[in-house]
Amino acid sequence: MTTVLTLIDHPDGAVARTSRETLTLARQLAEQADQPLHAVALAPVADEVVKELGELGASVVHSIEHPSLDADAAAPAVAEVLRQLMEQLAPSAVLGPASDRGAAVLAHLAARTDLPLAANCTAITPVETGWELTRVRWGGVLYEDAHLDAPTALLTVAPHQVAAAPATMPATVERRVHAPVLDDDLHVTRIVDREELSSGVSLATAPVVFAGGRGMGNAEGFAILEELAGLLGGAVGCSRVATNAGWRSHNDQVGQTGTRVAPDLYVACGISGATQHWVGCMHAKRILAINTDPEAPMVTRADDAVVGDVHDFLPALVEEIRTRQG
């Protein structure tokens, strides 16, 4: 019987959230096709991870043991391992999370097997002539329904679109060790060094983001956003106009080609709310827009808005916060 094979990430001894989401979609596919669900993980695989995989419905975990397949592993090497497993197991589908590593590994697997690959999927169903699937386009503002014609379905699963859920019947997991033989060439792009970003509140995980756009006027205009972020333990974000003007570093950019954020509160200051910016902040729990234009898309989509000049409102907000903080 063939299988559904799923690549998972398990940093810090737990299955990553995007991998749990991927396993949930993979399990639905396996159930529809009446096939067992297998997981693939780089060694060492903690007992806790194996247990979690069982709860998510995996009956086999392939633990990949190779000296070069560590945290610095090159994507083609991991892809080659998946290719070898595909030869052995003839899976009907291979899935991975659309994480940085997952996206790269699946692309290399698709290239090495010359199979089609559907990136950032949210749903998939087998049909007579292959599969029908849904994927996100434009960084998340559009869905595409597509038909996949392939001997084996390869896909990555879009983050935070499938709700991770345990299986109704947890499986007993069999751990299989796989020690692949890999060509030296496969490791050429291995990590040779790392540079940590200076610590501080990171944009991606800050509880509140004060983001500025063209309406901030210039680089100096962002000082007040720094002050607000400092007062509340938040981070400063910006639109692409601010990055392109050289007012802010690209590390601060929110949006399709910047960072996706999901804070408790997103404060959009002088940002119009173009689709490519919106996809970066739409998962915020609450959005407050400050804009002179009441018709700006950011204002009409926000929960709350101040229709006025950022230069009038923001200093008053700083004062109000200082008063309340005592």
Next chain:
Amino acid sequence: MRILVCVKRVPSPGAKITLTEDGSRIDTRHLGFTISPHEECAVEEAVQLAAAHGGSATVLTLGPASAEEQLRNAIAMGIDHGVLLPIDEDEWDPRAVASAITDAIHTLEAEDGAFDLLLFGNESADAGNFQVGVRVATALGRAIVDGVKGVEVVDGTVRVRRSVPDGFTVHALPVPAVLAVKEGLNLPRYPAMRGRLTAKKATIRQLPPTPRTGGLRTLRLRAPQQEQTPTRILGSGAQAAPAAADILEEVGLL
């Protein structure tokens, strides 16, 4: 140093994406066209590297005849040559695109020698397939790193920085190499008048690709349901500050 950059013509939607009636594509009647910001950085990097190391840069696209506009924009930024792989549709499946680009590279390299660097965007703006660069690199047997935000070429080695959530990882590849780059790599220049004049007159090389099927076929596009709750207006200036501070309290920040 010989460099090739691959770009894709995409519509440039504003605050809302409108679809055609049958839902098969974006309604582009009132839209301009552009390339992904990642690809703009790839173009800028190619211009800078060719200037720093000597050599030439070529821009290539597979798309409708109108995609010449994107090639000319790249030439206006300082790219030397433009190559169009003309197709009748708006886009092809990524596997078909990659194989057509690979063929074109074989043709171009047979004439003038190998490209030291092939530059791609990390993902196209519209389709976001995350794969064309990897497929081309694999077909040519060259190493590729994606998510690239820093490039340095020293003595035949390309040292790149790849952005990861907590910083950067560093990789060292032999030339010829392939890179899929991300916005933030550099600050793309605004084309100068002279560049735009050169671009207007430049000859675009046409290399019609052989049609092929890829395996992934769009059935329809859909905009996700968005519940629109009315926006609460707090005020128009300084006097809105207390109401905004109340929100900070409600979400537990104060």
